[in-house]
Amino acid sequence: MIQKLTICALFFLIFSQKISAKVYPISSEQEFKNIQSLLVPGDEVEIKNGNYTDWSLSINAKGTAAKPIVIRAEKPGMVIFSGNVNKPIFNLSGDYLLIKGIDFKNCILTKTGVLIELSTSNNCRVSNCNFTTNQAKAQFAPLVIISGNGSNNVVEGCNFTSNIDNQDVQVKISKDSYPKFTLIENNIFRDKNKVSWPNGNGGECVQIGQDPVLLGNQKPETTVRKNRFIHCNAENEVISNKSSGNQYLNNYFEDNDGELVMRGGHDCVIADNTFKGGTGGIRVNGTGHQIINNKIDGIKTAIRLMYGMAKGKEEIGFYIAASDCIIKNNQISNATTGILIGDSKDADWTGKFDTKRYPSPVMQNIAPFNNTIAGNAFKDVKEEVVRK
Structure with a gap:
């Protein structure tokens, strides 16, 4: 009898939770604010089809792993945000929130403008959104930011196409806070033209950390995997790693x-x-x-191990010499140089960075050392391993 009552109570709980989950159609910022306090796990906020400008929503609701709170387009591709952006359009700071199926097109971002920010959020996701021909009017402005002391946030299945003068996805690392275990997966980054900024910086597709000199030892342990980067020409760093303990796995880079x-x-x-x-x-x-099992074809110099101004994890240097790395089982073909050990030898950085902020030597004169080069395969490579 007691067992039957327990089972009945369990079914009642499950049934009542299903009934309590609601879909809230909205078409304005104010309509969202009217229902935000009502949101419970399993609820969905459905943004009606249309074109929108001048939104700034802060979403701090809490879903669960089994019942996330979903903010979605009524129909994918039919909800479009555009126009001037001075604040985050969506700022997610709760738990188990999912934003999906929304397009951001022709947005103009100021220095404080962001399309989506996951700020001190946990287990939140940005899924199947499109970011197309958006333009930053301030250098180093990203479209999507993951920031604060949250963890296990995901950017997945999104398209970043033809965005201008911007960073696409940024994991923000400061002295006091940074997110852990971010996953950037199955996204497409493509057709990104050269930035217009005079120093040619600020156009990364993915940037993990911003201050490699003083904050490079921070360990966000971000994973970037199964993404595609095609015709991304905005700057010299398609992906810029400026922190520790990250993984870059199974990505595809073309032209x-x-x-x-x-x-x-x-x-x-x-x-x-x-x-x-x-x-x-x-x-x-x-x-x-560890640089292992990569396939690199048709690139003049496939892998470059750089000189530095300092060495190890404790010394301060604008660049740290490559050391104690493993370069193993890579397949390199159709290259002039397969692996170059010692690029930028004796490069002089006098006057090119702030030596008061960064008490670093200015000469890049410390050669790479203690690196293991083993088991790499070369085909149609003029010089397989070159040491300078």
């Missing part, structure tokens, strides 16, 4: 004017990626990286 760059940080894994054509493969500064 990009730029590289996957370990600009700073340590102990990252770069494995099972494919590079086809373009100007660059993998560029390495820092200590303890």
Whole structure:
């Protein structure tokens, strides 16, 4: 009898939870604010088909793993945000929130403008959204930011196409906060033209960290996997790693004017990626990286291990010499140089960075050291391994 009552109570609980989940159709910022306090796990906020401007929503609701709170388009591709953006359009700071199926097109971002920010959020997702021909009016402005002391947030299945003068996805790392275990997966980044900024910076598709000199030892442990980067020419760094403990796995790069760059940080894994054509493969500064099982075809210099101004994880240097890295079982074909050990030798950075903020030597004169080069395969490569 007691067992039957327990089972009945369980079914009643499940049934009542299903009944309590609601769909809230909205077509304005105010309509969302009217229902935000009512949201419970399993609810959906349905943005009606249409074109929208001048929204700024802060969403701090809490779903569950089994019942996330969903903010979605009525019909994917039919909900479009555009126009001037001075604040985050969507700022998610709760738990188990999912935003999906929304288009952002021809948005103009100021210095404080962001399309989506996951801020001190946990287990939140941005899924199947499109970001097309959006333009930043301030240098280093990203479309999507993951920031604060949250964890396990995901950007997945999104298209970033023909965006201008911007970063696409940024994992923000400060002295006091940074997100852990971010996953950037199954997205497409494509057709990104050169930035207009005078120094040519600020056009990364993915940037993990912003200050590699002073904050490169921070360990966000981000994973970037199964993404496609095609005709991404905005700057020299298609992906810019400026922190430690990250993974870059099974990504595909085609005809990009730029590289996957370990600009700073340590102990990252770069494995099972494919590079086809373009100007660059993998560029390495820092200590303890594993570069294994990558396929690199049709690139002049496939892998570059760089000189630095300092070495190890404790010394301060604008660039850290590549050391204690493993470069193993990579397949390199149709290249002039397969693996270059010692690029930018004796480069002089006098006057090119703030030596008060960064108490670093200015000469890039410390050669790569203690790196393991083994088991790599070369085909139609003029010089397989070159040391300078």
